[in-house]
Amino acid sequence: MQIVSLRVSHELSRRHTEQHLLESETRYRAIVEDQTELVVRWKPDGTRTFVNDAYCRFFEQTREALIGVDFYSLVVEEDRQQIREKLARLTPAAPLEIDIHRVIKPDGSIGWQEWVDRGLFDESGHLTELQSVGRDITERSLMSEQVRLERDRAQQYLDIAGVILVVVNERAETTLINHKGRELLGYSEEELIGRQWFEMCLPEREFERVYRSFKQILAGRVAVRDHYESHIVTKAGEERLISWRIQVLHDAAGHVVGALSSGEDITERRLAEDALREQTELAEALSDIAALINSSLDPRRVFDRILMNLIRVVPHDFADIMMIDAGVARVVSFHCWIDVELDEVLMRSVRLPLDETANLRRMVETGQPLIVPDTQEFAEWVDISETRWIRSYMGAPIRVGGETIGFINVNSTKPCFFTEQHVSRLQAFADQAAIAINNAHSYDDLERRVIERTIDLSVRNAVAETLSNTLEIEPMLNGVLRTTVERIGVHGGAIHLLSDDGTTLSLAACYGISPETLEQVTGFTPGGADLGAISPASRALNTRPPNIPNETGIYAVLSVPIWRQGQIQGIIT
Structure with missing residues (x-):
């Protein structure tokens, strides 16, 4: 009886367990069947072992038609490999995977499904089955695709735009930049997106100013202007000048979220404008100097005008004009544009021997301008205490008749400041100075010739008048000598006449100088003059004898023979 009782008890327990399992399975199936998501269990080869009603409804097939059949035929062929790769990644330690793939719908159209797969493993860790829950995301995918297409289309519009388009958020991070912007900067999109625009793409000297303006615009503290100009720095380190237009961006709630900026590269245009402006200023400056050259023969006025126009x-910070005198350069005009201590008397007293001043000497030797990029690295630079602040130098020779007669020099407190373009302009001003000097010399020569001619005529007229007033030889000679000395403007003079036999000279007239001094400076003594070498073509008998005693106070002597009918009659000194 006990055995029977135990068997009955065991059977009742088994039936109770089976009933419980059946009820659990019924509840599980009810839950699975009620799910709107697609539920499927399948083997690693793709054979389905269970599908719920939602799965059947989606594919419009019965459960019997689906179970035991490979589901890969319902997956778009190009997406099947990614499912196989997903299976290979499943392990007991990482049994979950999520993927999205395309399926073929009953009407032949393509749909999109998102699946969460859980792998089921045996005690050895082998994948035996998978349970997957999926949902149809076709509509969402189509919307995403539409959004993507719209985004791509917008990006195409941005990329074909001929200007830079960049969006910067309120944190100054780059969130969008078009192809033109990336091409100009030399960066890829990945290198720019999310990076701080102002720190990455602006020169350091402009960062604070431009970033402060950006923050003020976003905060509404300043109005947005028509355009802004700032430089950008490319990946290669090149600076480009950009003209920007800015539009503040708001979200749906009206909050400021950033700014859209469109920029045009105006580097070349600005360079061309600057070049034209500089050429115009150069032409105007040279014209102003030329006008003064035509109206004034005073080189000093022209020099001052040159420096004011230069x-x-x-x-530059300091400029001067130097003239060469006996191998030494001296400052004749200068102008300083910065606040430094300069003693004008000291500057004008500066004397620079050419053989000791390398930069000046080289310009004399070559006839060409010279740049010293850094005076501290120029071993032969002449150090003058008052001008030690000079760091870079440029000079141009002033040349007249193929000879260097002076220099125009400019200096800067900054090293490596002057360029080859500056050189050509400085030489143009040096050429103007040469014209002024040449004009002044020509005028001086003309004036000297006029004076000489005037004196000559004056002497001739005065002598003629003296000769007409007397026939006596002594008063006549004294009158002629006095008139000549006074009209020419010399210290004194004398007339010696030759004896009848032509062997001796005798003093016939003396004015302004004693006979004793006259003998010292001329060497003419009675019977001692050698006149045999004098010919009718001779003009000057004696000039600046080397043996004139210093105590006489006479430094130059000119003696001219007196001729009559091809015969020498005497000497006027």
Whole structure:
């Protein structure tokens, strides 16, 4: 009886367990069947072992038609490999995978499904089955695709735009930049997106100013202007000048979220404008100097005008004009544009021997301008205590008749400041100085010739008048000598006449100088003059004898023979 009782008890327990399992399975199936998501269990080869009603409804097939059949035929062929790769990644330690793939719908159209797969493993860790829950995301995918297409289309519009388009958020991070912007900067999209625009793409000297303006615009503290100009720095380190237009961006709630900026590269245009402006200023400066040259023969006025105009086309801190005298350069005009201590008397007293001043000497030797980029690295630079602040130098020779007669020099407190373009402009001003000097010399020569001619005529007229007033030889000679000395403007003079036999000279007239001094400076003594070498073509008998005693106070002597009918009659000194 006990055995029977135990068997009955065991059977009742088994039936109770089976009933419980059946009820659990019924509840599980009810839950699975009620799911709107697609549920399927399948083997690693793709054979389905269970599908719920949602799965059957989606594919419009019965459960019997689906179970035991490979599901890969319902997956778009190009997406099947990614499912196989997903299976290979499943392990007991990482049994979950999520993927999205395309399926073939009953009407033949393509749909999109998102699946969460859980792998089921045996005690050895082998994948035996998978349970997957999926949902149809076709509509969402189509919307995403539409959004993507719209985004791509917008990006195409941005990329074909001929200007830079960049969006910067409120944190100054780059969130969008078009192809033109990336091409100009030399960066890829990945290198720019998310990076701080102002720190990455602006020169350091402009960062604070531009970033402060950006923050003020977003905060509404300043109005947005028509355009802004700032430089950008490319990946290669090149600076480009950009003209920007800015539009503040708001979200749906009206909050400021950033700014859209469109920029045009105006580097070349600005360079061309600057070049035209500089050429115009150069032409105006040279024209102003030329006008003064035509109206004034005073080189000092022209030099001052040159230095005042030079600053317009050759930026510098100090400029001077030097003239060469007996191998030494001296300052004749200068102008300083910065606040430094300069003693004008000291500057004008500066004397620089050419053989000791390398930069000046080289310009004399070559006839060409010279740049010293850094005076501290120029071993032969002449150090003058008052001008030690000079760091870079440029000079141009002033040349007249193929000879260097002076220099125009400009200096800067900054090293490596002057360029080859500055050189050509400085030489143009040096040429103007040469014209002024040449004009002044020509005028001086003309004036000297006029004076000489005037004196000559004056002497001739005065002598003629003296000769007409007397026939006596002694008063006549004294009158002629006095008139000549006074009209020419010399210290004194004398007339010696030759004896009848032509062997001796005798003093016939003396004015302004004693006979004793006259004998010292001429060497003419009675019977001692050698006149045999004098010919009718002779003009000057004696000039500046080397043996004139210093105590006489006479430093130059000119003696001219007196001729009559091809015969020498005497000497006027």
